[in-house]
Amino acid sequence: MPYVNTKEILDKANKEYFAVPAFNINNIEFFHAIVDGAMEESAPLIIETSEGAIKYAGNGDPFRGAEFFVNLVRGYAETVPIPIALHLDHGKNYQFIIAAIKAGYSSVMIDASEHPFEQNVQETKEIVKIAHAAGVSVEAELGRLKGVEDNVSVDERDAILVNPDEAGKFVELTEVDFLAPAIGTSHGAFKFKGEAKLDFGRLKRVKELTGIPLVLHGASSVPEELVELANNYGARITGAKGVPPEVLQEAVRYGVNKVNTDTDLRIAFLAGLRKSLHDKPEEFDPRKYFKLAKEHVTRVVRERLKLLGASGKA
Ligand code: PGH
Ligand code: CA
Ligand code: ZN
Numbered sequence: 001m002p003y004v005n006t007k008e009i010l011d012k013a014n015k016e017y018f019a020v021p022a023f024n025i026n027n028i029e030f031f032h033a034i035v036d037g038a039m040e041e042s043a044p045l046i047i048e049t050s051e052g053a054i055k056y057a058g059n060g061d062p063f064r065g066a067e068f069f070v071n072l073v074r075g076y077a078e079t080v081p082i083p084i085a086l087h088l089d090h091g092k093n094y095q096f097i098i099a100a101i102k103a104g105y106s107s108v109m110i111d112a113s114e115h116p117f118e119q120n121v122q123e124t125k126e127i128v129k130i131a132h133a134a135g136v137s138v139e140a141e142l143g144r145l146k147g148v149e150d151n152v153s154v155d156e157r158d159a160i161l162v163n164p165d166e167a168g169k170f171v172e173l174t175e176v177d178f179l180a181p182a183i184g185t186s187h188g189a190f191k192f193k194g195e196a197k198l199d200f201g202r203l204k205r206v207k208e209l210t211g212i213p214l215v216l217h218g219a220s221s222v223p224e225e226l227v228e229l230a231n232n233y234g235a236r237i238t239g240a241k242g243v244p245p246e247v248l249q250e251a252v253r254y255g256v257n258k259v260n261t262d263t264d265l266r267i268a269f270l271a272g273l274r275k276s277l278h279d280k281p282e283e284f285d286p287r288k289y290f291k292l293a294k295e296h297v298t299r300v301v302r303e304r305l306k307l308l309g310a311s312g313k314a
Pocket of ligand 2: 111113114141143144145
């Protein structure tokens with residue numbers, strides 16, 4: 001199947017009320033493990049790379065890194081039976097966003113969410129103009145990715161989370177294709193101190209006022225059994241907490257169509273790698289000691305595709 005525009009995948013998800021996980025990669029091992037999982041589930045696939053990943057793959061050079069990922073993902077897509085898109089995650093620097101568009105990414109995120117509303121509108125608008133002219137779709141973000149505790153004041157909450165009325169205006173002004181509204185999640189393995197609490201009231205309003213595909217960042221579930229496995233083999237990850245699977249499904253019911261997933265894959269890979277290094281100290285072929293790590297990643301990928309309703313949607 002072809003290398004596709006992310007918009008094609010997400011417009012279908014929006015119409016049919018499911019979500020597609022977007023998986024972050026830095027290297028070829030994660031890529032292969034993710035594609036295997038998506039093929040086994042006959043699911044559409046969104047691969048995403050951060051600016052850091054592009055820098056890593058280009059050995060410091062963003063243009064080289066962006067070319068590397070496009071060649072990898074586009075070349076591969078043409079040989080497999082599922083549609084695959086490549087997305088720039090959290091584009092903050094003009095240089096990286098332009099590098100991604102030039103190299104042939106399917107979509108880019110312009111993350112100007114730490115700036116005041118007007119500036120976010122201006123910067124997003126500018127990228128939308130450039131990207132759309134090249135046939136590349138655009139994601140933007142409103143609000144800050146930060147856990148919100150129960151004892152936080154209403155004012156503080158308003159300062160951190162998305163303002164739905166602004167979201168409606170933002171989409172109208174920028175003509176952005178997808179929007180990531182901050183509703184209480186955060187990146188990494190330590191998202192919540194107590195219960196996972198997302199502001200579904202805001203999410204529902206944002207969907208009503210925009211109608212476009214919505215993106216949930218910081219959406220990893222941080223499965224306990226994987227953290228435990230990693231810790232049993234020498235890792236030291238304590239107090240980790242993610243977004244439980246049933247909470248993600250609720251988010252999908254309120255209109256989330258793209259679910260960004262990085263941390264879960266990292267923990268899965270780490271757990272598998274630590275176990276195989278421990279179990280086979282005589283092994284020094286990376287293709288062999290990465291095998292179990294990749295299998296763990298594939299399993300997480302399959303679980304999330306099923307959970308979010310993307311299985312069978314290729
Ligand atoms: C993410 C990933 N990438 O943009 O939002 O979030 O750390 O929860 O996997 P996690
Ligand atoms: Ca942000
Ligand atoms: Zn993110």
